[in-house]
Amino acid sequence: MSEPLLNIQGMNAGYGPVPVLFDLTLSVMPGEIVAMVGSNGAGKTTLLRAISRIIPAQGTLRFNGEDLAPLPPEAAFTRGLVQVPEGRQLFPRMTVEENLLMGAHLRRDKGVEASFEQVYTLFPKLKERRRQLAGNMSGGEQQMCAMGRALMANPKLLMIDEMSLGLAPVIVDQLLAILNDIRAEGIPVLLVEQDVFAAFSVADRAYVMETGRVVREGPVSELQNDQSVIDAYLGAAH
Amino acid sequence: MVLAQILLNGVLLGGLYGLMALGMALVWGVLNIVNLSHGALIMLGGYVTYYLFTLAGIDPFVALPIAMVIMFCFGFALQWGVLNLIVRSKMLNTLLITFGLQVVLTFTAQLLFTADFRTINPTYAGNNFPVGGLTVSVVRLAAFLVAIALASILWFVLNRLPLGRAIRATAQNLTAARLYGVNPRVLYAVTFGIGTALAGAAGGLYGMISNLTPYIGASLTAKSFVIAIIGGLSNPFYVIFGGIFVGIAESLTALYIGPTYTDVISFGLLVVVLVVRPSRAVRAA
Structure with missing residues (x-):
């Protein structure tokens, strides 16, 4: 197994004295689409800010084999960590x-x-x-x-924050299909989403986040059958 | 024929008015600073051109680009050292600090240059030529052409060069501009420098057409403000048109009502524009 492109271990981050992320671990392998799902206020956007070095964070943050933690936000961007921000x-x-x-x-x-x-x-x-x-x-x-x-x-890694927000389901489906094309171009994707159903339809692996902690992780095929995930996010219809 | 001459004078003067407002509109649109010291920067540019002409013996139209470079550096330093502290802060803070700056610049100028009236007076200052029965002043025509040329250059920079694209992007969405690698601190300083350089050019031309004193700043700020609002902040040519509009209105007022009423008309126009199209005043570049 090759080295992860993005490797986060034991990350704590927050705004001033207010902690938001607790002991967070996350990795993205080359060629993967990884989803980070969770409801409002779970800390998803904070995670992206911490990865982009916009807010300070403790813990390991390695990208492409390089330690990003001591570098300024511009450095994260120029090394290929590119974000599609929430709200376009x-x-x-x-x-x-x-x-x-x-x-x-x-x-x-x-x-x-x-x-x-x-x-x-x-x-x-x-x-x-x-x-x-x-x-x-x-x-x-x-x-x-x-x-x-x-x-x-x-980008070497494309991070997308709430891609589906405010869009019609048919448009979301089109965009999800394009994510596969982007992956085919050799660009891995970290998709941060509230719409768990949409995220699971395209991702290889996923992390489920609640109040700043990762509570479940694994291949989407497993998570889709995980009873607690079904109850909390996918609902009875699934 | 008198009317045609008055209109021509108004148009030529209006071009210069537009140039005065150009820098103010740029800074306002991008940095959201209504720069009350803009008129004082025009005054300063006038003195720089004046001394390049009288002390160094450089023709004022040749001195103009030199004055612009000097003023650019001054504006860049001002933004970098002082105004970056209050950029994007509350309007009241920006008004206070730029008003203070205007006072400091005015009285520093009084100290350095004395309160004497100065005019940039090259040998060709009084030259005219006739066109179809009208008299065209060489200096006023040249000032008008310089104003048009600088507006064109600004338009080109803003719309065709990466620097201008970054300036407009930052004005429209600071968050996204930062996200894609724009350094706002540098960009703001460059923008303010460009605005100051334009003010400097306007000051040099003003000094050839009218008198320089350290105290002209406040009234020129007011005039630039009116024109920036009439012309809007989005397009350099609209600002020039705004200037021409005010120039014509003032000339007609001077002819039919009396020269003392010109300010009544230009500020009256401001009120009319704010009533008819209030969105103009808040739309950024």
């Missing part, structure tokens, strides 16, 4: 193309054109709309634009 956070009065270019803002390599091609292949709709203002698009198109912008940063 687009630049509303800029065109789709300009939004995508902002994703590549720090890149000086020759690969930007290739990334454009990659994004437009994954999201043909963005190519159609590339001259439109991002703020005038539908929620689903905005989410595509936010994901495209993140891909323009040439």
Whole structure:
């Protein structure tokens, strides 16, 4: 078994004196889609902030074999830890193309054109709309634009916060299918989701988080049959 | 014919007015600072150009880009050292600190440059040429063209260069801009530097057309404020149009009502715009 791309062990993090994450362990292997699920307030977004080094955290945080803990937030980004933030956070009065270019803002390599091609292949709709203002698009198109912008940063790991939030189920299904395409391009995905059903439909492995602690983890095939997970998140219909 | 001449004068003066407001609109839109010291920075740019002309003997239009570079550095340092403390804070804080800055700049200028009236007076200052019965002042026409050129350059920088894209992105969504590697502290300082450089250019041109004293800042801030609101903060050319609009309105007022009423008209226009299109005042770049 190869070394995990992202390796977190015993992480504690919070806001000032208020602890949010307790002894958290998480790993993402190359080529994996990993889901981190949990309800509101479980600490999912805090986890992403801690990984991105925006808030301080104790414990092991290794990415691609390198210790990220002593590095500033920019370093996490330039090493390929790229986030699609909750609520898309687009630049509303800029065109789709300009939004995508902002994703590549720090890149000086020759690969930007290739990334454009990659994004437009994954999201043909963005190519159609590339001259439109991002703020005038539908929620689903905005989410595509936010994901495209993140891909323009040439990520080694794509972290997506609440991808399904406020989107129609049919749009969520389309986006989930695209996650598989992104994985096929060699980019692993850490999907942080409230919609457990959606997350399980695409992820290989998942972690279930409650009040800042990981309470269950394992392959999705196992978790789907775990009675406590079914009762708490998947409901009787499943 | 008198009317046509007045309109022409208004348009040419209006271009300069637009340039005065350009830097203020940029800083307002991106940093959300209504810079009350903007007029004082215009004044300072005027003196820098004046001394480059009188002491170093550089033609004022050649001195203008030099003054802009000096003013850029000054603005960058000001933002880096002082204004970054209050950027994105409450409007009252930004108003207080920039008002204080305006007072400090005004009286430092009085100390350094004395309160004497100064005019940047190159040999061609009084030259005119006739066009279809109208008289065109060479300096005023040149000032107008410089204003248009600088607005075009600003538009190009904002809309076509990565720096400008980052400036607009930061104005629209600071969180996301940070997430994708924009350093707001540097970006704000560069933006304020550009705004100050534009103020410097406006000051140099103002010194060729009118008189420089250390005290012109406050009224120029007020005028820039009016034009920035009329023109909006989103497009440099709209700001220039706003300036031309105010320039024409003032010229017509001076002709038909009396020169003392020009401020009544420009601030009256402000009230009208705020009543008719209040969203203009709050829309950022």
